[in-house]
Amino acid sequence: AASLQVTKSPLSTDEPATSLDDITSYNNFYEFGTDKSDPKANSGTLKTKPWTVKVDGLVDKPGDYQLEDFIKPYALEERVYRMRCVEGWSMVIPWDGFPLAEVLKQVAPQSAAKYVAFETLVRPAEMSGQRGFLQALDWPYREGLRLDEAMHPLTILATGIYGEPIPNQNGAPLRLVVPWKYGFKGIKSIVRISLVDKQPQTSWNMQNAREYGFYSNVNPAVDHPRWSQATERRIGEGGIFAKRRPTLPFNGYGDQVASLYSGMDLRTYY
Amino acid sequence: MRLTATQAKFSVWLLYVVAFLPAIWMAWLTVNDALGADPVRELEHRLGLWALRFLILALCVTPIRQLFRINLLRYRRALGLSAFWYALIHLLVWLFLDRQLEMQAIVADIIKRPYITIGMAAFALLIPLALTSNRFSIRKLGGAAWARLHKxxxxxxxxxxxxxxxxxxSWPPEPLIYSAIVATLLLFRAVQAARLRRRAEPAPLPRPAR
Incomplete structure (x- = not known):
C-alpha cells in the first residue's frame, strides 16, 4: 500500500499514468550525469536526511527550515500531470505534493517581490555530475517563476510519486512541478527558495539563451532552434511503433494558464 | 604472423559477421522490449553510434599502417560498408519509426534543422563510397580516381x-570524445599530406638542355 497520505485532486488528468519503472529510469538530472540512465544509476549516493530549505529574499518570514517542518503544514494531494520534456518526449506522472502558493502565503512575500528563484543542492561528493571536467551546467541548477506563475494552483512542490516518497533520481526530497512548462523548469532537490524583484537567472537560459527561454511554456508553434516542438512521443506507449502525438499549447493546460500571458508575444518570451 | 590467402579471405568474412552482431543484439532487444523507456530514440542512438564507430575504425587503418607497420588494409572495405549499413538502418528508423513517414515534417526537418541536414549530407556522401566499394569499381575508375573519391x-x-x-x-562527454577522435584522425592525415607536399616542392626542375 502507498505510504503517503494523499487526497485526489480535481486538477489531475485522467490519462493513463506512465509506469513507475519508466518514470524512475528515464530521467534528466545532470547533477548525476547526462545520460538518461545515469540518474537512476548514480543518485543512490545522495543523502536527503537531514535536508534544509532556505527561504530568503523579499519575505517577512525568512529562515532555514528543516524539511519535516517545511512540509508539515500542508496536506498532500495526488496531482496526475502530463510532463513534456523539451527534447520531444512526454510522460504522465502521478505526483504527490502541495501547491507552492500555500508555501508562499506562509512565508509572506513583500510587495516588492515579483519572482521566485529556486536552487538545487550542490554537493559534488554525492552528485557525480558535479565532479570532474566537462560538467554540463553551471551549478547550482537554478530555476525561476514569475510570482503569478508560482501562485497558480497548478504549480506544486512534490515530495512523492505514486504515493511513495520521491526517488532520488526524480528530485528527492522536494521538487517543483509546473505542468504547462517544459520539464527542465521543474527544478529538483530544492535547497533554496528566494523571493526577488528581478527576473532570476535560470540554468538552461544561462547555458544557451537562444535555445532555452525564461518562460519555456510548452508551445508547439515555437520550435527549439534545433528541433521541432510540434509533436511528442509518449513514453511507454506502444513500443517502437508508438505514434507521435501532437503537442498541445501550454501542454494542454491552456484553459487554466493562458490568461497569465495575455498580451505577451510568446515567440519573444519563449 | 602472415595469413595464408584462404585465412585472409576467411578473416574478412568473419569481420562482416562480427560487425553485424550489434545489429542482431539490437534486434533482440527490440523484440524483447528491452530498449528502455524510449525505444525508438535508443535504437536511433545505438545505430548511429555504430555507424560512427565503423567510420572511425575505417579511418584508423592507414595511421595504424604508418605508425605501427601493421597492414589491415584488407579489412577496410568491410569496416566502411558496415558503417554504411548502420547509417542506412539509422536513417530508416528515423524515417519510419521516429518521423513515421510524415513527408512534410521530414522534408522540413532536412531543410530547416542543421543537425539533420548535416546527418543527411553525411549519409549522402556515403552512398557513392558504398556503391564503389568493390573491385570492379576500382578497375573501372582507376586507382587514383577511386582513391580521390574515397577521400x-x-x-x-x-x-x-x-x-x-x-x-x-549542453556538452555531454560522449559526442565530444568521438569528435576528438575524429579530429585526431583527420589531423593526422592533414599533417601527412603537408609533409608529403613539402617533400615534393623543393625538388629543383632540371634545366632544359640548350
Missing amino acids: LAYVATALAALHFVMVVK
Whole structure:
C-alpha cells in the first residue's frame, strides 16, 4: 500500500499514468550525469536526511527550515500531470505534493517581490555530475517563476510519486512541478527558495539563451532552434511503433494558464 | 604472423559477421522490449553510434599502417560498408519509426534543422563510397580516381561527428570524445599530406638542355 497520505485532486488528468519503472529510469538530472540512465544509476549516493530549505529574499518570514517542518503544514494531494520534456518526449506522472502558493502565503512575500528563484543542492561528493571536467551546467541548477506563475494552483512542490516518497533520481526530497512548462523548469532537490524583484537567472537560459527561454511554456508553434516542438512521443506507449502525438499549447493546460500571458508575444518570451 | 590467402579471405568474412552482431543484439532487444523507456530514440542512438564507430575504425587503418607497420588494409572495405549499413538502418528508423513517414515534417526537418541536414549530407556522401566499394569499381575508375573519391570518407566522418554533437543538449562527454577522435584522425592525415607536399616542392626542375 502507498505510504503517503494523499487526497485526489480535481486538477489531475485522467490519462493513463506512465509506469513507475519508466518514470524512475528515464530521467534528466545532470547533477548525476547526462545520460538518461545515469540518474537512476548514480543518485543512490545522495543523502536527503537531514535536508534544509532556505527561504530568503523579499519575505517577512525568512529562515532555514528543516524539511519535516517545511512540509508539515500542508496536506498532500495526488496531482496526475502530463510532463513534456523539451527534447520531444512526454510522460504522465502521478505526483504527490502541495501547491507552492500555500508555501508562499506562509512565508509572506513583500510587495516588492515579483519572482521566485529556486536552487538545487550542490554537493559534488554525492552528485557525480558535479565532479570532474566537462560538467554540463553551471551549478547550482537554478530555476525561476514569475510570482503569478508560482501562485497558480497548478504549480506544486512534490515530495512523492505514486504515493511513495520521491526517488532520488526524480528530485528527492522536494521538487517543483509546473505542468504547462517544459520539464527542465521543474527544478529538483530544492535547497533554496528566494523571493526577488528581478527576473532570476535560470540554468538552461544561462547555458544557451537562444535555445532555452525564461518562460519555456510548452508551445508547439515555437520550435527549439534545433528541433521541432510540434509533436511528442509518449513514453511507454506502444513500443517502437508508438505514434507521435501532437503537442498541445501550454501542454494542454491552456484553459487554466493562458490568461497569465495575455498580451505577451510568446515567440519573444519563449 | 602472415595469413595464408584462404585465412585472409576467411578473416574478412568473419569481420562482416562480427560487425553485424550489434545489429542482431539490437534486434533482440527490440523484440524483447528491452530498449528502455524510449525505444525508438535508443535504437536511433545505438545505430548511429555504430555507424560512427565503423567510420572511425575505417579511418584508423592507414595511421595504424604508418605508425605501427601493421597492414589491415584488407579489412577496410568491410569496416566502411558496415558503417554504411548502420547509417542506412539509422536513417530508416528515423524515417519510419521516429518521423513515421510524415513527408512534410521530414522534408522540413532536412531543410530547416542543421543537425539533420548535416546527418543527411553525411549519409549522402556515403552512398557513392558504398556503391564503389568493390573491385570492379576500382578497375573501372582507376586507382587514383577511386582513391580521390574515397577521400569523401573524411568529410562524411567529420559531418557524422558534428551531427552527434548537435543532436544533444549542453556538452555531454560522449559526442565530444568521438569528435576528438575524429579530429585526431583527420589531423593526422592533414599533417601527412603537408609533409608529403613539402617533400615534393623543393625538388629543383632540371634545366632544359640548350
